[in-house]
Amino acid sequence: MVYEFQWEDGLLVGLLGISSMVGTIGNAAVILAFCLFKKVRSTNNAFILNTSIWDLVTSAVIIPLIISSTMTGLPNCGEACCAFIGFLNLFSLLQSMLSCALIAFNRYVHVVLSLATYKRLFGPVKAFLWVVGSWLTGTLIMFPAVTGIYGSLGWDAHVQMCQLSHEDPASVLFFQNVVLSLYWVVAFAISAFYARIYLHVRKSTMAIGQHLGHSPQQVSLQAVKRTKHMFYIFFAFLTLTCPVVVVNYADFFATFLPKAVFFISFAMFYCNTAVNPIIYTWTLKEFRQGFKSMVHCRRHIVPTPQAAQPGVQRPVRVINVLSRSGVPNHVVPSEPSSDTSVLNT
Template sequence: MDGVQYKADNQTNELFKHNTGEASFVFHDYPQRAIVASIFIIASIVGTCGNSLVILAVILSRKLRNATNAFVVNLSCADILTSLIIPWNAVALLSRSGWPISPWVCSWAAGVLFLCVGSSLYSMALIGLNRLVLITRPKQMYNQIYNDKTLIIWIGSTWIIPFCIAIVPPLCKIGSLGYNSKYSSCSAQSTAPHTDIYDAIMALGLYPLPFVLIIISYVKIFLYVRSHTRTMTVRVSKDASNEAEKDMVVTIKDPNRSSTKDVFKKRQMQITKNMFYVVCAYFVCFTPYGLCLLIDSSDPAIPYTAALVLINGCINPFLYGTKHPMFKEVFKHMLRCNLNQIPEQSSLLRVFTGRN
């Protein structure tokens, strides 16, 4: 019955396009659908395993428990949920007779997918903002902005905002979520009322806002670092002009305090640079899809750009494992099963290894 129903939906969709003069693209090519479905399945497996490692690393090591990594864990949770949902899209793509099971499953899968992708985007934006405050503002201010209570609000916003953008409009009859016979996927339905408005809400709500926040955050970090570097260069030049005075200052001044501060700044800048790699992956993976939603003639590219969006959830754990020094260290011990070597072990891990 479901196959017959969605064949009828497909015919209705073709008739609608013919009457309105719109392009009659439908993702019928089964080999191409199989390729996209294979990408989805691989992304699901890799994304689930990789992001599970990120979350497990934070659970096992207290060294990774800070405000920034709270957003990283939230990002990984969103990416895991995405990875667990996308196989439903593979089912839709591989089915030759429309959606094979109950329609509500496809609607539910589309809603959760959009919600999780939106949460990932806003999590990355708030990571950039977090690094900006950490590097450019006093530590006391940072601790006030990112304490335990405010972190709940910050992280909650990464789910509430996408919910309002992706879920609320269909509940208000602006667009609809379910099986899309045009692309053979669980997403926004092409024939639903006000679909164009819903696509615009999604494209403008989920992409530009995080994009702007990320750009502002990292540009400000760059400008601050450049200004700080110039100030330090001038200060060193002035000190070098009077070697005797410099030696006296070094003797009197506590060298440990200065060096500790410099090491902290250097470490935070390295972490920020590594987080910027995550942002670069975000731009590469999300920009094509966001543009396709706004360009009517881009219909044939949408299945592939959507696959690129879902691949982003697989990339982040590899970036943490190869670029982030603290995650890299914990990952190394986890993958080698040397749990006793994990730095600053959590109480849970100490119980597991018999150290308590």
């Protein structure tokens, strides 16, 4: 069988090559910043670390193997190796979904529920246990395909990559009924968490604006701002992964849709691994400072110098994080935040 390399294949290889390079460098920098700097090792960032670990596996291992398979039209290694790469491919997708769900749940507990509840559910050790739980959950989800009970892992000739074996008819059912169904369940749950957070913050802000008195559920602007940044991560994940999910429902075997449409949606899915580190740098101050310290070969994060004169108290600057969402711009009294819990492991 002679495989003919077409221009659509070249488009896919180019997009995947950029994603692999940017994702490998970016995610490695995120993991290194978490390991080097105490300020970055917070409870919240533990879930970001989990996402970056599996994004690094995808960008540094899986994407180069996909590029090789696309150029040759053949699997990269033996049957056992191809099955293992297929497991990593699907498992990394599951971890991205579960990490987004953990981040949304963490933000929901911190903003909507009490501080005591947050401390009871999250902390340095408990955050590690949540991550381990996501790994166990992903393993249980993949168990039917790993054991061959419902689908099997191996070479997929339709998309030319190691994922699910095209020789097993149940592989299509496993992908659609298990993996893609879980995708929509997780996406709906995360959307519900963020919608509940928005409604809670809006209600709290309006109550303060109408001088209805002190409420024990008042939210700090810092917590709301960080929640908004975490929502950016979920929104980017949903935007980049949803097209390929829809395409797999509409035309799983790529028989009537143009090949370019299938490959572009496929490349967008793997671009998510490169976009995440950019979002962290853009939105999260501790990662910006950590990356800057690594570039300057510093062992510690140097705080940003303050411009205030000695003996003069700087006025509090109120950050408008809700005006674009239609929420009145009032100062929301802050409460002690446990976001600064540091992971010592």
